[in-house]
Each structure stands twice: as structure tokens, then as C-alpha cells.
Amino acid sequence: MNPALRQEYLAALGLETWVMRGKSALAAAPREITAPVESPAVHAAPAAPVARAREAGVSRDDSAAREAGVPRDDSPAREAGVDWPELRARVAACTRCGLCNTRTQTVFGVGNQRAEWLIVGEAPGADEDRQGEPFVGRAGQLLNSMLRAIGLAREQVYIANVLKCRPPGNRDPAAGEAAECLPYLEQQIALLKPKIMLAVGRIASQNLLRTDVTLGRLRRQVHHFGVSRVPLIVTYHPAYLLRTPGDKRKAWEDLKFAREVCARV
Numbered sequence: 001m002n003p004a005l006r007q008e009y010l011a012a013l014g015l016e017t018w019v020m021r022g023k024s025a026l027a028a029a030p031r032e033i034t035a036p037v038e039s040p041a042v043h044a045a046p047a048a049p050v051a052r053a054r055e056a057g058v059s060r061d062d063s064a065a066r067e068a069g070v071p072r073d074d075s076p077a078r079e080a081g082v083d084w085p086e087l088r089a090r091v092a093a094c095t096r097c098g099l100c101n102t103r104t105q106t107v108f109g110v111g112n113q114r115a116e117w118l119i120v121g122e123a124p125g126a127d128e129d130r131q132g133e134p135f136v137g138r139a140g141q142l143l144n145s146m147l148r149a150i151g152l153a154r155e156q157v158y159i160a161n162v163l164k165c166r167p168p169g170n171r172d173p174a175a176g177e178a179a180e181c182l183p184y185l186e187q188q189i190a191l192l193k194p195k196i197m198l199a200v201g202r203i204a205s206q207n208l209l210r211t212d213v214t215l216g217r218l219r220r221q222v223h224h225f226g227v228s229r230v231p232l233i234v235t236y237h238p239a240y241l242l243r244t245p246g247d248k249r250k251a252w253e254d255l256k257f258a259r260e261v262c263a264r265v
């Protein structure tokens with residue numbers, strides 16, 4: 001990338017004084033890549049969280065889906081083999097958890113359906129719920145800057161969330177809600193076949209990797225997701241970086257690391 005342009009993007013990240021120390025971020029990284037963390041199979045049923053969801057009264061009423069002409073869908077992985085329009089329709093009509101009662105609309109995902117990069121966040125916020133698109137508003141603008149800093153336009157990647165509906169008050173998603181919704185993301189991954197996944201934020205990372213390990217300990221490792229073992233890198237959520245700009249430099253290191261990993265896939 002043009003050095004002046006890169007500097008412009010880094011300035012948008014608040015990293016205008018950052019200077020690259022070498023060609024390879026991996027070479028500069030003090031830590032080795034650790035052994036892959038075990039990740040969920042794409043169609044593995046998350047039995048424990050689902051059980052908790054049922055205890056919590058998660059809705060199984062799919063009358064809205066039937067009214068919308070969407071076939072009943074009881075399989076944990078929402079059945080293999082659906083195409084993008086069908087999957088989008090199923091999500092739009094979904095009533096599998098209580099968030100269907102408070103959402104303005106579902107937020108399916110956006111981007112290039114042939115993208116090599118899949119960016120995965122936690123759940124829609126107020127702006128996303130209103131606009132129907134993930135990562136809009138200030139956090140979305142910062143994500144765009146983060147992507148541009150590694151030479152990617154927003155239009156080149158695919159962006160989605162673990163949850164397709166906004167938790168009221170921007171609370172953390174309940175385990176049962178994530179378990180009910182994750183199969184939709186798994187189906188998106190099956191359709192997209194990304195080269196690399198970037199999990200942004202603790203909630204997305206812990207749900208994708210099915211762990212309660214802290215985000216700090218999940219960073220700078222190559223994890224793998226699903227039966228196709230898509231390389232997965234963890235970094236901070238842009239909304240967190242807006243509140244904690246001192247960690248932008250760490251996010252930049254994560255992005256360079258992800259770029260290096262992607263180049264080797």
C-alpha cells in the first residue's frame with residue numbers, strides 16, 4: 001500500500017506515530033503461534049447452552065416463520081444446503097429466542113459473498129438494529145479504518161455477528177440466545193468459505209471458540225473454527241477501542257498478524 005495512504009488510515013486509528021519495525025509482523029512478534037485451540041464443529045449441537053435457553057424460556061414458536069412462508073426449521077444447524085436468499089429469509093422470520101420480541105429488524109450480515117475475510121462481532125447495537133446492517137455508526141467507521149489499514153475495503157470483506165438481533169439495552173447476549181443463533185452464522189460460513197475469520201471483541205471470540213478464556217489470552221494465536229478449520233484471529237471490538245484508545249496499538253498488531261496468517265493460507 002502507498003505509505004502516505006497507510007499513514008492516513010493509521011491516523012484514523014489514532015496510530016499516526018506508529019512505525020513498522022520490519023517486513024513481517026510475525027517476525028516482530030515476541031510470542032510464537034501457539035497450538036490451535038479446539039473449535040466447534042460447524043454442525044455440532046450446543047447441547048448445554050440450548051438446554052439453558054429452554055430453561056430460560058427461549059421461544060420455540062415459529063408461527064411468524066410459517067406466516068412468512070418459511071419452512072419450519074428445527075435442526076440445530078438449520079439444515080445444510082440452503083442458499084443465501086433462503087438463509088436470509090429464515091433469519092428475517094426467526095423467532096427462536098426472545099430477542100425476536102424486542103428487535104426492530106434482524107441484522108443478517110453484509111459484504112462480498114466471495115470474501116476471503118469474515119469479520120464477526122457480537123450482536124447488533126442500537127444503530128445496527130435501526131439500519132439493519134452490522135457495524136455502522138462510530139464503531140463501524142473505526143472498523144472500516146482498521147480494515148483499510150491492512151489494505152481491505154469494507155466491500156471486500158463479509159461482516160456478520162454471532163447474534164442477528166439486538167439484545168435490549170446492549171446487554172451481553174445470554175448463552176441460550178447465542179446457542180440458538182450461532183447455527184445461522186455457521187451456515188453463512190459454509191456458504192462463504194472464508195480464508196480467515198477475525199473475531200472482534202470478547203463476546204464474539206468466546207462464543208465462537210466456546211471458551212471463557214479472556215480476550216487478552218486469546219489474542220496472538222491462530223485458532224481454528226469448524227470442521228473446515230478456518231483460521232480465526234481474535235482482536236478488540238471497535239466500540240471498546242473507542243472507549244480505550246490506548247489499546248488501538250494492540251489491535252493494529254492483531255490486524256497485521258491476521259494479514260500474515262491469511263497470506264500463508
Ligand code: SF4
Pocket residue numbers: 091094095096097098099100106163164165177180181
Ligand atoms: S437472535 Fe438469532 S435466534 Fe434469536 S430471534 Fe434473532 S435470529 Fe432468531
